[in-house]
Amino acid sequence: MNFLFNLSFRYKIPLWGSLLIVTATLAVSATLIAQSYDDLEKDLLGSSAGLGRTLARTLFSAMLQDEVWQAFQIIRAPLHGEAGDNPIRPEMILALDRNLQVFASSHPRAVPMLAELRSLGTDQRRLAERIAAHPEADAPILDLSGAQRIYVAIPIADEGARLGTLVIVHSKDVFLMRFGNVAWRSAGIGLLVLAVLLPINWYWGQHTAVPLVELAHSAHDVAHGKLRGPPRGTYAYQDELGQLFENFGLMVRSLREKAELEQEMIRSERLAAVGRLSAGLAHEINNPLGGMLVALDNFKHRAGNDERTLKTVAMIERGLAQIRDTVSAMMIEAKVKSRDFMPHDVEDVQLLLSGEAHKRSIVLRVEHNIEQPVALPATLVRQVLMNLLLNGLQAADPSGTVTCRLHFDKGRLTIDTENAGRSIPPEVLGHLFEPFATGNEAGHGLGLWVTYQIVSQLGGQIGAESADGITRFHVELPAGESA
Amino acid sequence: MKYLIALVLAFSLATSGPTHASDEQTDRPLRIGLTPTFPHDQYQPLEKWRLYMERKLKRRVEFVRRDRYIETMDLLRLKKLDFAWICDYPYVYFKKQVRLLAVPVHKGRPYYQSYLIVPATDTATASFAQLKGKVFAYTDPYSNTGYLTPRYQLQQAGEDPAHFFRKTFFAWSHRRVLEAVGTGLADGGAVSSHVYDTLSIGKPELTAAVRVIAKSQEYGFAPFVAQSSVNDDEFREMQKLMLDMQADEEGRELLRLLNLDGFIAGDAKLFERTERLIRAVGEK
Numbered sequence: 001m002n003f004l005f006n007l008s009f010r011y012k013i014p015l016w017g018s019l020l021i022v023t024a025t026l027a028v029s030a031t032l033i034a035q036s037y038d039d040l041e042k043d044l045l046g047s048s049a050g051l052g053r054t055l056a057r058t059l060f061s062a063m064l065q066d067e068v069w070q071a072f073q074i075i076r077a078p079l080h081g082e083a084g085d086n087p088i089r090p091e092m093i094l095a096l097d098r099n100l101q102v103f104a105s106s107h108p109r110a111v112p113m114l115a116e117l118r119s120l121g122t123d124q125r126r127l128a129e130r131i132a133a134h135p136e137a138d139a140p141i142l143d144l145s146g147a148q149r150i151y152v153a154i155p156i157a158d159e160g161a162r163l164g165t166l167v168i169v170h171s172k173d174v175f176l177m178r179f180g181n182v183a184w185r186s187a188g189i190g191l192l193v194l195a196v197l198l199p200i201n202w203y204w205g206q207h208t209a210v211p212l213v214e215l216a217h218s219a220h221d222v223a224h225g226k227l228r229g230p231p232r233g234t235y236a237y238q239d240e241l242g243q244l245f246e247n248f249g250l251m252v253r254s255l256r257e258k259a260e261l262e263q264e265m266i267r268s269e270r271l272a273a274v275g276r277l278s279a280g281l282a283h284e285i286n287n288p289l290g291g292m293l294v295a296l297d298n299f300k301h302r303a304g305n306d307e308r309t310l311k312t313v314a315m316i317e318r319g320l321a322q323i324r325d326t327v328s329a330m331m332i333e334a335k336v337k338s339r340d341f342m343p344h345d346v347e348d349v350q351l352l353l354s355g356e357a358h359k360r361s362i363v364l365r366v367e368h369n370i371e372q373p374v375a376l377p378a379t380l381v382r383q384v385l386m387n388l389l390l391n392g393l394q395a396a397d398p399s400g401t402v403t404c405r406l407h408f409d410k411g412r413l414t415i416d417t418e419n420a421g422r423s424i425p426p427e428v429l430g431h432l433f434e435p436f437a438t439g440n441e442a443g444h445g446l447g448l449w450v451t452y453q454i455v456s457q458l459g460g461q462i463g464a465e466s467a468d469g470i471t472r473f474h475v476e477l478p479a480g481e482s483a
Numbered sequence: 484m485k486y487l488i489a490l491v492l493a494f495s496l497a498t499s500g501p502t503h504a505s506d507e508q509t510d511r512p513l514r515i516g517l518t519p520t521f522p523h524d525q526y527q528p529l530e531k532w533r534l535y536m537e538r539k540l541k542r543r544v545e546f547v548r549r550d551r552y553i554e555t556m557d558l559l560r561l562k563k564l565d566f567a568w569i570c571d572y573p574y575v576y577f578k579k580q581v582r583l584l585a586v587p588v589h590k591g592r593p594y595y596q597s598y599l600i601v602p603a604t605d606t607a608t609a610s611f612a613q614l615k616g617k618v619f620a621y622t623d624p625y626s627n628t629g630y631l632t633p634r635y636q637l638q639q640a641g642e643d644p645a646h647f648f649r650k651t652f653f654a655w656s657h658r659r660v661l662e663a664v665g666t667g668l669a670d671g672g673a674v675s676s677h678v679y680d681t682l683s684i685g686k687p688e689l690t691a692a693v694r695v696i697a698k699s700q701e702y703g704f705a706p707f708v709a710q711s712s713v714n715d716d717e718f719r720e721m722q723k724l725m726l727d728m729q730a731d732e733e734g735r736e737l738l739r740l741l742n743l744d745g746f747i748a749g750d751a752k753l754f755e756r757t758e759r760l761i762r763a764v765g766e767k
Binding site for chain 2 (some may be wrong): 066067068069072104105108109112113114
């Protein structure tokens with residue numbers, strides 16, 4: 001039984017529907033058939049009683065005068081003509097006297113005159129007992145359904161005197177044949193109804209089940225980490241199921257956003273940790289380095305050093321200077337005092353980069369709406385601009401375009417850069433702002449990391465996206481107190 | 484206005500009364516009673532016979548059919564009928580009140596018999612004695628062949644006709660006795676040989692359903708009688724018509740339909756045997 005309940009809705013809904021339809025049709029058909037049986041029987045008994053009453057009235061005088069022949073003619077009259085399958089037509093009529101002996105019989109060969117009703121058979125004995133129980137003149141009309149025949153007994157009485165009983169006998173064969181016809185017709189209609197309803201039910205059931213099954217698959221995927229909603233348009237209506245679909249879609253979307261946010265958080269925390277570590281390291285290196293450079297400088301200006309020694313010292317000095325450059329690149333001091341960002345800073349950056357752009361035949365297009373000083377440290381913003389645009393110029397296809405848009409509005413400065421060129425693969429995009437992440441041989445791999453650190457320290461946000469050969473960077477910086 | 488018309492009508496009726504009555508005397512239709520002594524319920528042949536009589540007698544003729552002999556006898560005695568075709572038993576019984584008009588001739592002789600019949604399905608019964616305790620159908624209490632003869636035969640056999648059968652009933656015609664026996668309603672019955680023979684031609688299915696197990700002696704054929712007060716002219720005219728029927732083509736055709744050869748004047752001697760029978764049974 002469990003097997004039935006575990007079936008897919010795809011089968012369960014049509015199956016249950018079919019079961020209900022079949023049950024309902026069977027019930028209706030059975031009721032119709034039972035009703036028609038009752039009606040037929042009622043018709044039969046009604047017409048039989050009517051016939052009996054008419055016959056009994058005329059029989060009364062015939063029996064009173066002991067006119068056997070007349071009685072015989074009276075009870076034979078309704079049996080003339082073709083029998084056919086008329087179930088109302090009696091099979092036999094008997095006129096019985098007070099002692100339940102046959103006074104006249106429509107079929108004297110089968111039931112001869114003077115025969116005792118009781119001696120004719122089991123049914124007849126039961127009938128005789130019932131008639132004998134009501135010997136009065138105004139006795140009710142009796143009916144008895146025997147094994148093969150239906151009997152209707154009508155008192156032959158007038159003015160309070162009872163002379164006997166008229167018994168009308170109907171064959172059940174004809175009655176059952178007629179009933180059989182009616183039953184077959186009802187069953188036929190039932191089958192027709194089933195033939196129409198079952199396919200409709202099957203189609204409708206499938207139609208209802210398919211979205212549910214889709215939803216179940218989607219929920220299964222979501223539960224196992226695949227954040228995928230059901231395909232759009234699986235169920236296009238606004239009923240409860242439609243609402244379920246819509247809300248499920250919303251739920252999946254918010255789950256996906258949450259997961260992306262978590263990823264973002266992890267990445268920023270990692271970058272922050274790396275930033276703190278590298279800044280600390282840079283400090284620790286920078287302090288002795290300063291001392292070492294001052295000592296070397298003093299040493300150089302001291303007299304008495306031969307050429308060879310000076311050469312060596314210069315080499316050490318250059319090495320240390322390179323270390324200092326690298327280390328200072330990693331030391332982002334956001335709190336340095338700087339003037340506000342001015343419109344001419346944009347032009348400066350454009351001018352500084354024009355050489356690089358020209359070298360690679362790339363058009364550098366810069367648009368901005370900055371007309372007043374913006375309360376952001378100019379040095380840092382220039383560095384961010386420089387880094388992003390240099391990055392763009394290096395990644396852009398030759399003879400391409402690099403676009404930069406600066407927009408200051410409501411205390412926020414947004415910088416958007418865009419270049420056409422090789423897309424950044426997704427696995428690289430995830431670690432783009434980590435030190436030494438890019439496979440770019442030209443730079444030291446710190447440009448974007450430094451940019452990220454600057455933006456973070458200024459309380460802003462930076463994002464990158466790369467698809468279909470277009471790479472975009474988006475920076476948002478909140479303007480602070482004017483310097 | 485209405486009253487005036489009614490008055491005028493009443494007056495004219497009253498004044499024309501006597502002449503009307505005399506018209507009635509000459510225009511009065513001849514009333515002829517028919518009984519089931521022959522198959523009197525066949526309409527077409529009898530209608531032809533009536534029209535034949537009207538043409539020959541040049542006056543209107545009415546046939547009055549009654550199922551029971553006694554009714555026809557009563558009508559005769561009440562002078563409601565002029566002539567009647569009755570059974571030989573009531574003729575003898577009421578001989579003083581009627582005049583013998585004509586006697587039918589069947590198979591060349593003015594006689595007929597009583598046939599004792601049982602259902603064709605009953606192949607066992609071969610004699611009257613075997614019908615003891617059975618249901619028996621008589622024709623009419625004033626029928627010779629259908630009542631008197633079987634009772635006489637029982638009496639001759641030393642049986643009491645009143646208790647010999649379990650049940651008896653009157654079917655009120657020979658034809659119905661045939662039907663009663665044929666359907667099995669009665670186990671036996673007695674019918675006129677003439678009716679039996681006639682029906683065996685016209686309705687063979689009726690006679691096929693029964694079997695004749697005994698034939699009685701011959702009796703004078705059920706006669707045509709005149710009511711006692713019919714005047715001689717009318718009597719002679721009518722008798723002539725009956726006797727002359729076999730002389731013309733139309734009459735012969737009617738006789739064929741009635742399954743008769745013709746009529747003779749006959750006399751009371753023909754019915755002496757019937758009279759003896761009545762006396763023997765003690766019905767007179």
